Amino acid sequence: MRDEMQCDVIEVHPQKVEKIRNHMLGQDQYHQLSELFKMFGDPTRLKILSLLFQESLCVCDIAELLHMTHSAVSHQLSVLRQNRIIKFTRVGKNVVYSLDDAHIQMIYNAGLEHILE
Amino acid sequence: MRDEMQCDVIEVHPQKVEKIRNHMLGQDQYHQLSELFKMFGDPTRLKILSLLFQESLCVCDIAELLHMTHSAVSHQLSVLRQNRIIKFTRVGKNVVYSLDDAHIQMIYNAGLEHILE
């Protein structure tokens, strides 16, 4: 019934624990959720997102705004694309990136509210 | 005026870029924000948070619920504590952890809404 944990059954509050366990998400959902939040866990990607909240932009504009190489920006855009945070359309020589989903800005804003107290 | 970027001023849409630049946050704020989101970027920490949304818990209960070693849980709790996501109080032999701020659940829920479409 119990595993090799050190603390005693009496100490662990078993009914409390069982009740909480029933309300947990599935493993896969925690994983999905962490992958989503990882996208917000890097300053470069946050900057890119905050730019795209204002306006759709090409790689070149983003690189200029962030003072970064095109390559570094393109790699991050690729990550954001793969995680369906942003989408893109080709316009002539340029590839224009924009937000894929309104949820994204809500998550960003929820975090921003927190750090601004 | 411009740096060693490859693309031409005409291509970069300079007034568009300047307008957007004025609305950016400071470097430090992007960093703070990314540090905050990093806390949500790991399944173990998400699980711990989702437990604490329901109820304050001691390390032992959390380890039991997550089938993890006390040490691994304690390390993550330490990270969450240092980033002021959770707080703790000692109750006899136990240390009981709980949420530090209502914002935390809002951020989590915003993410959860997104992955649930």
Added chain:
DNA sequence: TTAACATATGAACATCTGTTCATATGTTAT
């Protein structure tokens, strides 16, 4: 077609992250 521009991508690299293991600290009951 060729040259020039815009973006993408693979490999390499240094750094960061999360867990484990061993050990230390702190609390309570005896």
Added chain:
DNA sequence: ATAACATATGAACAGATGTTCATATGTTAA
């Protein structure tokens, strides 16, 4: 004080992450 329990912490390690560099792909204009 001592033993047993609960938690914390440092070092070490494997795996993930972000940037750079070199190169490839794709588009447009000449």
